[in-house]
Amino acid sequence: MAFPETRIGFIGAGNMARAIIGGLLQAGHRPASIAAADPSGEARDRARALHPGLRLSDDNLAVAKGCEALVLAVKPQSLPAVAAALGPRPAGQLLLSIAAGARLASLRRWLGAEAALVRAMPNQPALAGAGMSVLVAGGGLAPEQRALAEYILQAAGETGWVDDESLLDAVTAISGSGPAYFYLLTEILEDSAREMGIPAELAARLARQTAYGAGLVARDSGLGLAELRESVTSPGGTTAAALASLEQAGYRAIVAAALRAARQRAVELGDAADDH
Known part of the structure; x- marks a missing residue:
């Protein structure tokens, strides 16, 4: 379902907001139907560079009053004050x-029990239109509103829904923080390539293109990850030697422990937000 004329507002015009706005524009959304508020003139200028027809302001209230969908794209610690200043909103x-x-219960407390709420966890690859966003709906959401939330975030990549909000803590650990894990592995590949004598420019290309290509194959081949791994691994070969070294070092357990730590931190941050 498309909503090219729907008035969409953004409170905050930082990197993630601009990624979504850019995706909406590429999808054919009318620029004049997109508004964003941010106190930073630099952030507004960067948003304006996406299209001169966007409506940009430093007034949150003006943006909030004039839109059918409002995206709250601010730091969680700023959200209570931002919500309190929004005042009455369009029905x-x-x-x-x-x-x-920022959990749904906190959002309801700050924005009103009657608010039509969706909470989402996007991730950084949205900046390249390749993000993964997971959404959870608050109570009383109309089907059209659910479709509108999905439309907005699909502008920056793929979307999925969960019914259990607590799963967003695990989502945060997997896809929210996940890009950093892949960047670290790619960084290790690049550094090791240089240490082995490969020129720096080629080392960077080898590591990054390998990460990019493996991601595409994993996404598009329709094959299981174990099957793909085995397809690269010849008995007694170089890949087998590398994987055996990783397994001996406890690679799987190390990564699983890191994911549990990330999930626990997400729980703690949610608890802290609930206290505001």
Whole structure:
């Protein structure tokens, strides 16, 4: 379902908001139907560079009053004050929060029990239109509002829904923080390539293109990850030697422990947000 004329507002015009706005524009959304508020003139200028027809302001209230969907794209610690200053909003307005750690119960407390709420966890590859966002709906959301929330975030990549909000803590550990894990592995590949004598420019290309290509194959081949791994691994070969070394070092257990630590931190941050 497309909503090219729907008035969509953003509170905050940082990197994630601009990624979504850019995706909406590429999808054919009318620029004049997109508004964003940010106190930073630099952030507004960067948003304006996406399209001169966007409506940009430093007034949150003006943006909030004039849209059918409002995306809350501010730091979670700023959200209580931002919400308190919004005041009455248009009837039926969708509120889509991408503030990390801000749970639906807190959002209702700050924005009103009657608010049509969706909470979402996007991730950094949204900046390249290749993000993964997971959404959870608050109670009383109309089907059209659910579709609108999905439309907004699909502008920056793929989307999925969960019914259990607590799963967003695990989502945060997997896809929210996940890009950093892949960057670290790619960084190790690049550094090791240089240590082995490969020129720096080629080392960077080898590591990054390998990460990019493996991601595409994993996404598009339709094959299981174990099957793909085995397809690269010849008995007694170089890949087998590398994987055996990783397994001996406890690679799987190390990564699993890291994911549990990330999930626990997500729980703690959510608890802290609930206290505000």
